[in-house]
Amino acid sequence: MIPDSVPGGHSIITVDCRELEPPEPMVVVLEAVDKLQKTEVLKMLHRQAPRPLFPLLEERGMLTHLDKFEDGSIELWIWQEVQ
Amino acid sequence: MRSSGLSLDQAPPEDIPFRFFLTAPVFGLLAGSLILYRGVLVFSSSWHFETIALTHLITLGWVMMIMMGAFYQLVPVLAGGQVPWIALSRVVHFFMIIGILALAGGLLLISPLLFPVAIAALLLAFTVFLTQLLTALFRVKANRPVVVAMRISLISLALAVSLGVLEIGAITGLWPPLIERSIVKNLHVTLALSGGIGGLIIGVGFHIIPMFYLSSPFPEKRAIWILRAGMFSLAAVSVMLLNSAGSVLLFTAMLPGVTASIIFTLTVWQMLLKRKRKVVDATLRFWQIGLLAFPLSLLCLSVHLFWPDERLTFAFGLLFLMGFAATITNGMLYKIVPFLIWFHRFSTLVGKVKVPLLKEILPAKRTSGQLLQAALAMLTLLPGALLQIDWLVRAGAIFWLTSSGWLVLNLIFAFRQKPVTND
Numbered sequence: 001m002i003p004d005s006v007p008g009g010h011s012i013i014t015v016d017c018r019e020l021e022p023p024e025p026m027v028v029v030l031e032a033v034d035k036l037q038k039t040e041v042l043k044m045l046h047r048q049a050p051r052p053l054f055p056l057l058e059e060r061g062m063l064t065h066l067d068k069f070e071d072g073s074i075e076l077w078i079w080q081e082v083q
Numbered sequence: 084m085r086s087s088g089l090s091l092d093q094a095p096p097e098d099i100p101f102r103f104f105l106t107a108p109v110f111g112l113l114a115g116s117l118i119l120y121r122g123v124l125v126f127s128s129s130w131h132f133e134t135i136a137l138t139h140l141i142t143l144g145w146v147m148m149i150m151m152g153a154f155y156q157l158v159p160v161l162a163g164g165q166v167p168w169i170a171l172s173r174v175v176h177f178f179m180i181i182g183i184l185a186l187a188g189g190l191l192l193i194s195p196l197l198f199p200v201a202i203a204a205l206l207l208a209f210t211v212f213l214t215q216l217l218t219a220l221f222r223v224k225a226n227r228p229v230v231v232a233m234r235i236s237l238i239s240l241a242l243a244v245s246l247g248v249l250e251i252g253a254i255t256g257l258w259p260p261l262i263e264r265s266i267v268k269n270l271h272v273t274l275a276l277s278g279g280i281g282g283l284i285i286g287v288g289f290h291i292i293p294m295f296y297l298s299s300p301f302p303e304k305r306a307i308w309i310l311r312a313g314m315f316s317l318a319a320v321s322v323m324l325l326n327s328a329g330s331v332l333l334f335t336a337m338l339p340g341v342t343a344s345i346i347f348t349l350t351v352w353q354m355l356l357k358r359k360r361k362v363v364d365a366t367l368r369f370w371q372i373g374l375l376a377f378p379l380s381l382l383c384l385s386v387h388l389f390w391p392d393e394r395l396t397f398a399f400g401l402l403f404l405m406g407f408a409a410t411i412t413n414g415m416l417y418k419i420v421p422f423l424i425w426f427h428r429f430s431t432l433v434g435k436v437k438v439p440l441l442k443e444i445l446p447a448k449r450t451s452g453q454l455l456q457a458a459l460a461m462l463t464l465l466p467g468a469l470l471q472i473d474w475l476v477r478a479g480a481i482f483w484l485t486s487s488g489w490l491v492l493n494l495i496f497a498f499r500q501k502p503v504t505n506d
Contacts, residue, residue: 019359021297023425023441027433034434047293047300051160052094052426059431072293072300 002041005065006077010041017046018073026053033060033078044076095155097427099172103152104416105494106180110144111409111487113187118464119480126397126468126476136190141404142275143183143205149412150283151175154216154233156419161290162230164219171211178208186251198255202248209244213237228306232286235314239278246271262325269324277340278317280408284373285309285347287415295418296367298354305350309343316340330388337388341381348374365450369414372458376406397468405483406461413457413490420497421445432502445497453493456486 002008015032017025029044030053036042044050049066057064057078065077117137118125125137155172158164166172182204189197220234250267253260260267289301319336328336352374355367380402387395421444429438460482467475 019297021360021441022295022422023430026430027438030430030433047297048290051163052430055094056430056433 003065003067003077006041007079007082010039010079012041012043014043014045017044017050023052025050026056029053029076029078030056030060033057033062036062036078036080038080038082040079042078044074044078046074046076048072049074050076094159094426095166095169095172097423099169099176100152100156100423101420101494101498102173102176103148103155104420105491105498106176107145107148107152107412107416108487108490108494110140110148110183111490112484113144114140115480115484115487117191119477119484122480123467123471123473123476126394126471128393129396129400132190132193136187138400138404139183139190140187141409142280143179143186146280146404146408146412148179149416150236150280151179151212153283153287153412153415153419154212154237156423157287158216158219158233161287162220162223162227162233163225164223164230166215166219168211168215171215175208175212175215178204178211182208189255195255198251199257202251202257205244206248209240213241217241228289228301228303228310229286231307231310232282232289235310235317236279236282236286239274239282239317243271243275243279246274263327266324266327270321273317273320273324276403276408277313277320281344282313284408284411285313285344288347288351291415291418292351292354292370296355297359298357301350301354305346309347312339312343316343334385334388337385341385344381345378348378364417364447365454366414366417368454369410369417369457372461373407373411373414376402376410376461380407394469394471398465401461401465401468405464410457410461413453416490416494417445417450420494424497424500428501436502439500444500445493449489449493449496453486453489456482456489460486 002012013032013036015028017028020028025044025046029042029050032042049068053076054064061081062078063081064079067075067077069075114137117133117140121133125131125134128134151172155166155169158166182201185197185201185204188194189201216237217234220230220237223230246267249258249261250264250271252258253264253267289306292298293300316337316339320333320340323333323336351370355370380399383395383399383402387399421441424444425439425441432438460479462479463475463482464479466472467477467479
């Protein structure tokens, strides 16, 4: 389910990093972020919160929303700010 | 940017963890040189000054150096805490070096002038370090197992350092002994090794194993139980030691903590066996050697309670410090250092240029060579100390020296990796 804070009407690109070794999740996500259109939102699936990724996303001017689950896994939603 | 309460760029500058990490194997070289020079004599009595010097070259020089670097680096990443006054970490590093050298020098040269220097430098370094880290960790609201384990580790270290300083002051006549020396020594060792070193390795293990080895998560309820049992034993053993309790009572007090340690070991072993990527590398082997040495060290300690043979003390010390603590911290360096190099120097270049993989920053053939030397050091030092065979101990020292030197070179190799510029 798309969280309320994530803009609606965007197409969702899912990146599953649950079986990737560090730093591959960051590489995969950052490469996907660089190609992300204003009409798209990226959904990252991972085993845990990727803390080192956040400053890099901030540097790229991205907005995020993080959902954590009981088993420690996360869904991180990433999108561009629409001016 | 919204990040559900996650704080942003809190990672310390790269030179801070790196200076601690690189210093550790240099102290390893000093420890190896001392064993090579004195041979089996360093394993004749745990009260000998040179044995105490050797122990502290490893505990403070190797293990604590890596632990401090890891605390500065991992508290923001694993606990989400912000370490205050981060620039002071460089002062901590400087005074740790002065303090350890003065302590080891004072013990080896029996120089009364060096002990006050050791006390002042170590007190200053630990006071700043503990204030920084305890402030960071008590500001973190979440009581997740890793946060609790780190707090246990820091509080145990604070008590262990205080007892250590009391002891140095007492043996050098700076002040009168407050309690019997053997009680201070046993309390100091219990708090430093079980609470300080064990607490951090176990706490970090909860997170690092799933993160770097792609295993299932450490079961949270089991982690909480392990920490509670460990805390209970730490407190119970301390009370027993203060009351000069007998072997049966001490063993009873130790039992929950020993059981918790064995459950931790078995759980991590299973997690590693069932990891999603079946890659076998040096870091995995370092963890496995450490996980074998840990319960064996506890077995030696337990047997020693009922059969107080000094050789068992050395077997415990070698298995716990070199086999478990130094081995696991060594293995973790090979995961953490390439990751930090990648993060600080290459992560901003993703999508712009081809960035290296971790195994390119520190190739496997470099780490596996050092692993072999570290394993041979254990396999020779342990029987050498137990059977009091001088040439075996000296051979072990050579393997340990080679291993430490190799680790220095490997770390320097990794630190020299930088993005290629096209100008």
